[in-house]
Amino acid sequence: MVSDTIQFLLNNKIYKIRNPDPNKTILNYVRNDLKKTGTKEGCAEGGCGACTVVLGELNEDKVIYKSINACISFLPILNGKQLILIEDLVYKNKPHIVQEALIKFHGSQCGFCTPGFTMSLFAMRKNYKSINNEIIEEALSGNLCRCTGYRPIIDAAKSLKNKKDQDHFKKNQNKTIQLLKKIKNIDIEINHQGKKYFAPKTILNLRKILKKYPNSKILSGGTDLSLEVTKFRKDIKTIISLNSVNKLNFIKKNKNLVEIGATTSLFEFQNLIKKYFLDFYNILKRYGSVQIRNVGTIAGNIATASPIGDTLPLLLSLDAKIVIHGINTKKTLPLNQFFTSYRKTKLKKGEFIYSIKIPLNKKNIFKAYKISKRFDDDISSVCGSFSFFIKKNIITKASIAYGGMSEIPKRALTIEKDLINSEFSENTFSRASNLIDKDFSPLDDMRASRNYRLTVAKNLLLKAFYEIKEKKNIRIQS
Numbered sequence: 001m002v003s004d005t006i007q008f009l010l011n012n013k014i015y016k017i018r019n020p021d022p023n024k025t026i027l028n029y030v031r032n033d034l035k036k037t038g039t040k041e042g043c044a045e046g047g048c049g050a051c052t053v054v055l056g057e058l059n060e061d062k063v064i065y066k067s068i069n070a071c072i073s074f075l076p077i078l079n080g081k082q083l084i085l086i087e088d089l090v091y092k093n094k095p096h097i098v099q100e101a102l103i104k105f106h107g108s109q110c111g112f113c114t115p116g117f118t119m120s121l122f123a124m125r126k127n128y129k130s131i132n133n134e135i136i137e138e139a140l141s142g143n144l145c146r147c148t149g150y151r152p153i154i155d156a157a158k159s160l161k162n163k164k165d166q167d168h169f170k171k172n173q174n175k176t177i178q179l180l181k182k183i184k185n186i187d188i189e190i191n192h193q194g195k196k197y198f199a200p201k202t203i204l205n206l207r208k209i210l211k212k213y214p215n216s217k218i219l220s221g222g223t224d225l226s227l228e229v230t231k232f233r234k235d236i237k238t239i240i241s242l243n244s245v246n247k248l249n250f251i252k253k254n255k256n257l258v259e260i261g262a263t264t265s266l267f268e269f270q271n272l273i274k275k276y277f278l279d280f281y282n283i284l285k286r287y288g289s290v291q292i293r294n295v296g297t298i299a300g301n302i303a304t305a306s307p308i309g310d311t312l313p314l315l316l317s318l319d320a321k322i323v324i325h326g327i328n329t330k331k332t333l334p335l336n337q338f339f340t341s342y343r344k345t346k347l348k349k350g351e352f353i354y355s356i357k358i359p360l361n362k363k364n365i366f367k368a369y370k371i372s373k374r375f376d377d378d379i380s381s382v383c384g385s386f387s388f389f390i391k392k393n394i395i396t397k398a399s400i401a402y403g404g405m406s407e408i409p410k411r412a413l414t415i416e417k418d419l420i421n422s423e424f425s426e427n428t429f430s431r432a433s434n435l436i437d438k439d440f441s442p443l444d445d446m447r448a449s450r451n452y453r454l455t456v457a458k459n460l461l462l463k464a465f466y467e468i469k470e471k472k473n474i475r476i477q478s
Contacts, residue, residue: 022197049143056082142289
């Protein structure tokens with residue numbers, strides 16, 4: 001079955017929209033169509049959090065709550081979900097417990113950012129039985145405030161630690177689940193004034209659509225693709241969303257390998273990879289924000305081929321491979337052969353990324369660092385990733401990759417060659433670091449100068465050496 005109508009839950013009522021504009025954002029729908037203006041537009045690129053709303057998703061008879069940026073989320077992704085807005089938190093003319101906390105601790109001055117902070121804290125309370133400082137800081141990492149300052153907002157968040165989750169959403173959860181189950185789980189095909197949107201449920205139907213519309217834009221998360229609409233003011237004529245294909249959302253693991261499906265969110269992935277590569281986890285915690293990671297995917301990060309995509313140098317140094325499916329084909333390709341030039345890859349028309357495979361080896365020593373102007377929710381100036389195998393103080397294998405140093409994320413092959421079969425020593429790494437300009441010729445831009453990037457890249461290699469030598473934050477896989 002196929003439907004041209006999206007359905008979602010709002011205030012215990014199922015809303016239906018036939019053939020919505022697939023380029024319309026949730027934010028514009030909420031403000032312009034629903035006339036709910038509590039949700040704000042700040043940056044229109046998912047960087048400030050003023051537009052934060054929460055989606056409830058049904059998962060095995062439970063509702064999972066996710067904060068997202070409404071400004072870069074297309075309206076059709078609401079299909080089958082519950083939409084929660086700042087206006088919905090008030091119940092029987094009484095503020096929600098999160099709103100009361102922000103009032104009590106003076107967590108608002110101008111108030112423009114306050115709805116976004118409130119929704120982020122609301123989602124945090126729903127997802128954690130106990131709250132600590134790390135959870136609070138992560139939950140608020142995607143919300144910017146220019147006038148209140150963060151201390152009173154964090155104080156308000158801390159006051160929620162011992163409060164029971166007994167709001168009207170909790171009390172009505174069974175009703176919410178039953179209403180969400182009423183929404184049919186079928187393929188969506190939208191045609192709005194010549195703009196098309198497809199959300200197939202199966203890989204078979206996905207291939208059929210790709211065969212018919214090979215020039216479509218593939219959506220896997222959409223935190224980058226949506227900027228074509230919000231920033232460049234373009235119309236995307238045909239979108240094929242992978243997010244409804246259940247068989248693309250998975251994590252498989254054994255002692256030698258972890259495989260991540262194309263639509264598995266970065267937030268889900270970060271909690272898995274922590275067990276194997278701690279530095280990968282630490283960088284993912286700085287990847288955008290919770291709102292971004294709830295939607296964004298590794299496959300999307302790879303397919304956009306951004307030279308400053310945070311996961312790409314890490315995956316390159318770990319010798320990751322990607323599984324690519326076409327209309328009638330399947331193939332596996334090493335990631336270091338995937339990028340061809342700026343924002344260009346070997347992905348052909350009619351092909352999509354099925355999964356990413358990351359090798360696991362308990363002898364692997366892995367380090368990674370992100371350098372940016374702001375700690376959270378910022379683009380890298382330089383990202384360096386280092387993977388070593390060391391036996392009897394001799395480097396038997398070195399895989400080194402950088403982002404922000406070239407038009408593509410790239411391995412440092414000259415440095416790798418120099419390190420292999422060399423002694424693991426300060427002299428070895430000092431010598432190798434001086435070869436950085438043999439592998440890279442970075443540009444000057446608004447984030448960093450060429451000389452800064454070269455210097456930082458050299459220093460990160462030395463930093464990796466010293467931390468490995470001191471066994472700082474080294475995680476050996478079990």
